[in-house]
Amino acid sequence: MKYYQLVLVSVFALLGCSESGAEKVAARATESQASGEQAVISPVAAKKRGSRQDSQWPQWRGPDRTDLSEETGLLQDWPEGGPKRLWLSRDVGIGYSGPSVVDGVLYTMGVRPLSAAGVGDDGGATGIGDAAKVYLIALDVDTGKEIWATEVGEVFENPWGNGPRSTPTVDGKFVYALSALGDLVCVKRRNGALRWRKSFTEDFGGEVPKWGYCESVLVDGDRVVCTPGGSEGAMAALNKYTGDVEWRSKDFTDGAQYASIIAIENGGKRQYVQLTQQHLVGIDADNGELLWSSDWPGKVAVVPTPIFHDASVYISSGYGVGCKRVRLNAENEAEEVYANRVMKNHHGGVILFEGHLYGYSNGVGWLCQDFATGKKIWSEKRALGKGCIAYADGRFYCVDENDGRVVLIDAASEGWQPHGEFLLEPQTQLRKPSGRIWTHPVIVDGKLFLRDQEMLHCYDVRQ
Numbered sequence: 001m002k003y004y005q006l007v008l009v010s011v012f013a014l015l016g017c018s019e020s021g022a023e024k025v026a027a028r029a030t031e032s033q034a035s036g037e038q039a040v041i042s043p044v045a046a047k048k049r050g051s052r053q054d055s056q057w058p059q060w061r062g063p064d065r066t067d068l069s070e071e072t073g074l075l076q077d078w079p080e081g082g083p084k085r086l087w088l089s090r091d092v093g094i095g096y097s098g099p100s101v102v103d104g105v106l107y108t109m110g111v112r113p114l115s116a117a118g119v120g121d122d123g124g125a126t127g128i129g130d131a132a133k134v135y136l137i138a139l140d141v142d143t144g145k146e147i148w149a150t151e152v153g154e155v156f157e158n159p160w161g162n163g164p165r166s167t168p169t170v171d172g173k174f175v176y177a178l179s180a181l182g183d184l185v186c187v188k189r190r191n192g193a194l195r196w197r198k199s200f201t202e203d204f205g206g207e208v209p210k211w212g213y214c215e216s217v218l219v220d221g222d223r224v225v226c227t228p229g230g231s232e233g234a235m236a237a238l239n240k241y242t243g244d245v246e247w248r249s250k251d252f253t254d255g256a257q258y259a260s261i262i263a264i265e266n267g268g269k270r271q272y273v274q275l276t277q278q279h280l281v282g283i284d285a286d287n288g289e290l291l292w293s294s295d296w297p298g299k300v301a302v303v304p305t306p307i308f309h310d311a312s313v314y315i316s317s318g319y320g321v322g323c324k325r326v327r328l329n330a331e332n333e334a335e336e337v338y339a340n341r342v343m344k345n346h347h348g349g350v351i352l353f354e355g356h357l358y359g360y361s362n363g364v365g366w367l368c369q370d371f372a373t374g375k376k377i378w379s380e381k382r383a384l385g386k387g388c389i390a391y392a393d394g395r396f397y398c399v400d401e402n403d404g405r406v407v408l409i410d411a412a413s414e415g416w417q418p419h420g421e422f423l424l425e426p427q428t429q430l431r432k433p434s435g436r437i438w439t440h441p442v443i444v445d446g447k448l449f450l451r452d453q454e455m456l457h458c459y460d461v462r463q
Contacts, residue, residue, distance in 0.1 A: 057101045057444040060167040060216030061305060065262050067351050069392035069443045074461050075420075076395065078408050082422025082459070083448065087144035089456040092137055094430055095163020098216075098451065101444045102170045105147060105189070106139045109164040109177055110454060111155050134164050136177040136185065138192060141445065144458060148192035153183030156212045161435045163453070165214035165258075169224075171240065176224055180212025184226065186243060196243040204228035204236055204245075206256060211301060214258035218272070220285065225263075225272050229256030235274060235283055247288035254278050257302040258347070264308045267332045273306050275315050280306065280324070282313075282332060292334040294326045303347035307357075312337065314371065318346030318362050325374060338374035343367055348388035348401070349440055356413045358396060360386050366398065368413050380416035383407070392443035392461075395419065401436035404452065428453040 061067040075083060093110020100107045111132050132155050138147040155162050156179065168177040174195060178184045182200025187193060200206040200213060206228030217226040223246060224238040233248025234256065254276040261274045263285070270285035277298035282291040296302070299319040307314040313334075316323035322341035326334045343350060343361045350359035352371055361367040365381025384407050385400040391411055398407045404424035410417040424437070430453045431437070439451035446462035 055101075055445045056103075057099070057442055058170040059100055059219070060098065060169070060260055061349075061440075065218075065260070065305060066307070067349060067390055067440070068353065069390070071392045071443055071446065073463050074393040074395070074443070074446065075408075075463055076393075078420025078422065080420075082406065082420065084460045086142075086447065086458045086460050088458070089139060089144040089146075090454055091146065092139070092451070092454055092456045093135060093163060094161065094453050095134075095165070096161060096438045096451075096453075097164045098167035098439050099442050099449045099456070100168050100170050100175075101141055101442070101449075102189075104141050104445075106141045106449070107136065107168040107170060107175055107177075108139070108451070108456065109134060109136050109152065109166070109168060109179070111135075111163045112149070132162075134179045134181075134183070136168060136175065136187060136192065138175075138189075139456075141447070141458075144456065150185070150187050150192035150194065152177055152185050153179045154181055156180035156208070158211060159434050160211060161431065161453075165212055166260075167216040169217055169219050171219040174240070176217050176219060176240070178213055178215065178217055178226070180208070180214070182206060182208055182213045182228065184217065184224075184243075186224075186240070195241075198238070198243045200226070200228035200256075204248075205230045205232045209256050209258065209301075211258065213256060214303070215256070215260040218261045218263060220263045220270075220272075223285075225261050225285075227256045227261065227274055229254060229276075233288065234276065235261070235272065235288065237285075237288060249281075249283050249288045249290065251290040252279070252281050252283060252293070257298070259302055260305045262306055262308060264313075266311060266328045267330045269332055271332070273308065273313055275302055275304075275306050275317075277302050280313060280315055280326065280334075282328070282334075291332045292328065294324070294334045294336065296324070297321060301347075304345050304350055304359075307350065307352050309352055309371065314350075314352070314357065316343045316345040316350055316359070318344050320344060320362070323369075323374065325371070340374050342374060342376045343369050346386070347438065348386065349390075351389055351391050351396070353391060353411050354413075358391075358411070359389055362386070366416060368415075377413050378415045383416055383418065388438065388440045390441040390443060397441045397443065397448065399424070399437060399441055399450065401438060404437055406441075406450065424450055424452060424457060426455070428455050430454060 093112040095110040097109035134152040186195040235249040323343040324339040325337040357369040368377040407421040448459040
């Protein structure tokens with residue numbers, strides 16, 4: 001055994017690993033070094049890896065992209081000051097990337113390193129260093145300690161934030177991550193080693209949207225489905241093991257916006273639904289052909305993920321545009337059910353729960369809307385400012401994007417009924433004056449994850 005392997009074995013033994021387990025991890029590190037795989041692996045990787053079977057949140061908006069957590073046994077009322085914080089990481093880098101959690105490991109993205117001055121206890125760093133890159137980062141979900149970090153690509157620069165916007169997608173032995181500049185990587189879950197890399201612009205002819213690529217790519221079967229945008233086909237299906245193109249949506253060539261794809265079944269067809277500034281579409285999963293399309297008068301930025309229910313697709317976007325529900329028949333023809341300005345959701349997300357839609361509507365406030373008719377049920381503007389929403393165990397978790405207040409309310413069509421609140425602290429200075437708290441909350445394995453740029457907070461919300 002080589003000298004550095006012996007060192008690794010000694011370190012892992014001190015951490016409580018068996019000798020054979022430590023040797024295996026050291027051998028993996030040797031394998032990665034020999035193959036030239038670009039990953040940084042922490043000794044924490046030797047702990048608690050493998051057979052853990054907790055709740056899973058493998059991608060943007062959860063297992064089925066509805067943002068409905070199946071967690072139970074959670075606090076129904078918060079104590080004064082909010083639930084107990086378990087840990088705070090200040091090292092996930094600049095960005096809005098959300099967390100995915102699988103088998104006790106959390107995956108997210110960020111720009112690192114931070115400015116030469118670093119981030120102090122008050123979150124007072126002012127920017128990023130010249131040598132900064134985008135990284136995909138794995139953390140131990142119980143401690144917040146880093147397991148590994150893999151470079152994804154160059155930094156996207158924008159007054160509203162330089163970091164990545166999308167959430168990693170975990171599938172089997174791999175993790176898929178997209179940077180704001182369109183660098184898509186597939187890495188190994190166990191050590192972050194690179195499997196393949198593609199560029200939305202160089203390989204697929206896409207053009208970076210004004211605020212960067214924001215979608216979280218969808219893994220469906222053996223495909224990675226994504227939206228580079230452009231004349232070669234707005235959407236692309238890639239082989240998830242190689243990154244090779246299987247098809248492009250040649251009849252759908254809009255530029256990329258900021259929404260994420262969902263997979264649905266209708267009329268005997270597996271299809272992918274996506275929303276751009278011009279169209280809501282359904283694309284045949286087998287060949288990329290356009291099955292149906294409905295016009296959409298999107299303005300400036302179209303962000304929220306479409307919702308599928310009762311053979312219908314519901315969409316919303318901000319800047320005064322509103323919302324729409326279209327019904328699909330057995331022949332996959334789309335018919336508009338309603339279109340109105342009741343829900344004008346910018347990017348905080350809309351959740352369908354028990355026949356009602358919930359989210360923040362610009363100019364109206366927090367809103368409950370009837371899915372079937374599109375009519376407003378209730379709204380609340382004074383209790384909490386604009387922000388994002390998540391659901392778990394009969395409650396909505398609402399976050400004010402400006403002041404960092406987090407409020408727990410009933411998931412109910414009767415009205416805004418709070419059950420506690422707290423202030424997310426400390427708050428970073430890196431998002432000011434332009435940025436906001438835009439990363440959506442995630443509740444998994446009895447833990448609430450909230451991100452404010454390079455700060456990732458973990459709270460215990462079990463009863």
